[in-house]
Amino acid sequence: MLGKRMRHISRYRDIVIALVRHGFGIVVEEIGFAHFLSFPQRLFFETKGKDSKTTGERIRLVLQELGPTFVKLGQIASTRPDLLPEDIVRELEKLQDRVPPFSFQEVREIVQEELGGDLEEIFCHFEDSPLAAASIGQVHQAILCSGEKVAIKIQRPNITTVIETDLEILQDLATLAEHRLEWAARYQIRDMAEEFSKSLRAELDYTIEGRNAEKISNQFRDDSKIYVPKVFWEYSTKRVLTMEYIEGVKFNELEKLKQKGYNAKMLAESLAKAIFHQIFIDGFFHGDPHPGNVLVLPGEVIAFIDFGMVGRLTPEMKYHFSSLVIALMRQSTDGVIKAILLMGLVPDDVDMMQLRDDVEQLREKYYGVPLSQISLGKAVNDLFSVAFRHSIRIPAALTLLGKTLLTIEGVVEKLDPDFSILNIAEPFGRQLLKERLHPKSLAETAWKHVSDYGELLFDLPKHIKELTSLIKRGRLRLEIDIPELDLLLKKLDRISNRLSFSIVLLAFSIIMVGIIIGSSLGRQSTLLWKIPAIEIGFGVATLMFLWLLYSIFKSGRF
Numbered sequence: 001m002l003g004k005r006m007r008h009i010s011r012y013r014d015i016v017i018a019l020v021r022h023g024f025g026i027v028v029e030e031i032g033f034a035h036f037l038s039f040p041q042r043l044f045f046e047t048k049g050k051d052s053k054t055t056g057e058r059i060r061l062v063l064q065e066l067g068p069t070f071v072k073l074g075q076i077a078s079t080r081p082d083l084l085p086e087d088i089v090r091e092l093e094k095l096q097d098r099v100p101p102f103s104f105q106e107v108r109e110i111v112q113e114e115l116g117g118d119l120e121e122i123f124c125h126f127e128d129s130p131l132a133a134a135s136i137g138q139v140h141q142a143i144l145c146s147g148e149k150v151a152i153k154i155q156r157p158n159i160t161t162v163i164e165t166d167l168e169i170l171q172d173l174a175t176l177a178e179h180r181l182e183w184a185a186r187y188q189i190r191d192m193a194e195e196f197s198k199s200l201r202a203e204l205d206y207t208i209e210g211r212n213a214e215k216i217s218n219q220f221r222d223d224s225k226i227y228v229p230k231v232f233w234e235y236s237t238k239r240v241l242t243m244e245y246i247e248g249v250k251f252n253e254l255e256k257l258k259q260k261g262y263n264a265k266m267l268a269e270s271l272a273k274a275i276f277h278q279i280f281i282d283g284f285f286h287g288d289p290h291p292g293n294v295l296v297l298p299g300e301v302i303a304f305i306d307f308g309m310v311g312r313l314t315p316e317m318k319y320h321f322s323s324l325v326i327a328l329m330r331q332s333t334d335g336v337i338k339a340i341l342l343m344g345l346v347p348d349d350v351d352m353m354q355l356r357d358d359v360e361q362l363r364e365k366y367y368g369v370p371l372s373q374i375s376l377g378k379a380v381n382d383l384f385s386v387a388f389r390h391s392i393r394i395p396a397a398l399t400l401l402g403k404t405l406l407t408i409e410g411v412v413e414k415l416d417p418d419f420s421i422l423n424i425a426e427p428f429g430r431q432l433l434k435e436r437l438h439p440k441s442l443a444e445t446a447w448k449h450v451s452d453y454g455e456l457l458f459d460l461p462k463h464i465k466e467l468t469s470l471i472k473r474g475r476l477r478l479e480i481d482i483p484e485l486d487l488l489l490k491k492l493d494r495i496s497n498r499l500s501f502s503i504v505l506l507a508f509s510i511i512m513v514g515i516i517i518g519s520s521l522g523r524q525s526t527l528l529w530k531i532p533a534i535e536i537g538f539g540v541a542t543l544m545f546l547w548l549l550y551s552i553f554k555s556g557r558f
Contacts, residue, residue, distance in 0.1 A: 107138075358390075
């Protein structure tokens with residue numbers, strides 16, 4: 001790791017300076033990275049960034065200053081209210097993924113390198129100016145020689161190297177922080193960094209986005225009211241994605257929708273049903289359906305674009321989420337708690353009484369409120385905030401689902417202020433529960449359990465034999481967890497240090513008395529072969545005494 005730090009020392013210094021500039025100097029000092037600062041910077045870094053800004057604001061400013069990798073990581077982190085406090089999540093949601101476009105010459109070089117031919121031979125026309133530019137890539141319009149209009153997403157030059165370097169540094173910082181900072185270990189930021197890095201790496205491979213588009217397209221192959229643009233695989237690679245170019249009205253362009261005579265209420269219902277079909281039926285949904293990624297085509301057809309962020313739900317996740325929706329509808333505290341516990345990774349020391357109180361308070365917040373006025377996305381994210389307070393880790397797909405629901409609610413609310421997304425969600429949830437309770441599903445579940453227990457019983461003699469062998473060889477490990485063991489060990493450490501101090505002090509006193517008595521009675525020089533042996537011994541004993549004192553006081557366990 002030291003070699004990597006030396007290789008990327010300039011980037012480490014950029015990160016450290018950004019942290020110090022925005023008031024995180026104490027963190028830099030505690031993880032041992034203050035040496036990346038120059039001497040004048042070290043003298044004044046404690047006073048920097050100490051203004052009226054909140055912690056969330058300062059984190060956002062750090063990420064913005066550090067560039068594309070950290071902005072994208074911040075955006076991914078904003079979908080995890082179960083891992084981060086609500087105020088920080090709100091600030092991360094403000095991060096904008098806008099950067100200047102790169103040159104057309106670089107576009108030409110990348111496209112030709114990836115597709116293996118001259119730009120003019122592959123495309124009949126290629127727009128010089130991009131339609132949009134983001135931190136990872138930018139989009140250009142073009143026309144294939146076959147006549148189809150296409151939108152081509154091209155990855156930024158060297159962005160993979162830049163992101164991999166930043167992710168490597170981020171993992172190093174997270175590991176150090178967990179070892180040295182109690183709060184970092186409590187938040188498990190190393191696991192968070194690994195999870196966010198995995199999501200970001202997936203966005204670097206455009207073939208993944210292309211496959212996501214095709215999966216969602218297949219979900220609606222029999223629905224003429226939902227459209228997904230076609231992927232041209234012969235013109236697509238990991239760094240270049242070519243898709244059908246479609247023109248439509250964005251969902252937030254209300255005036256244009258009215259001018260074209262579109263029915264806003266019908267569009268709101270169709271969009272909500274499309275999203276819930278993806279969630280409850282297929283378990284694979286568009287993770288970023290903001291107004292720019294959802295268009296209205298002639299005939300009131302809804303088109304989805306940009307499939308870089310998607311969510312995947314296992315059958316168990318779908319079932320637990322449907323249970324949660326039903327519990328919210330019924331305002332059942334027990335049902336909500338059960339759904340949360342089944343959805344998340346619950347720590348052994350969770351305070352069930354406090355968890356019940358928090359959920360009960362949340363229930364009272366929505367008690368008596370008409371369903372048409374309840375935000376499903378807000379309610380779900382409120383629950384994830386409760387999970388955060390109790391260190392219950394919710395799967396990333398479910399927290400992305402909460403974010404998606406909030407986004408969709410914001411879109412349909414502008415189309416129809418009286419629209420209740422919860423009323424649309426409930427039939428899907430009930431259908432999923434009915435399917436779960438269907439005799440065929442119950443039989444399949446029962447057979448699965450029988451198979452699992454059968455395998456367990458079949459392997460039982462083997463496991464017993466292995467256990468017996470370990471016992472015979474004396475290699476059976478027994479782990480005992482004693483509450484507050486660490487506190488007990490620290491107290492024992494202090495006692496042992498005090499005993500050591502007392503013994504050394506006694507020994508030092510005896511040496512001093514011996515020297516004084518010996519010199520007085522013998523009335524002779526303490527020289528041995530012309531070497532002042534006793535004086536040297538006294539000096540060595542004094543140094544050892546001072547060194548031991550320094551070590552004990554420095555440890556803070558005296």
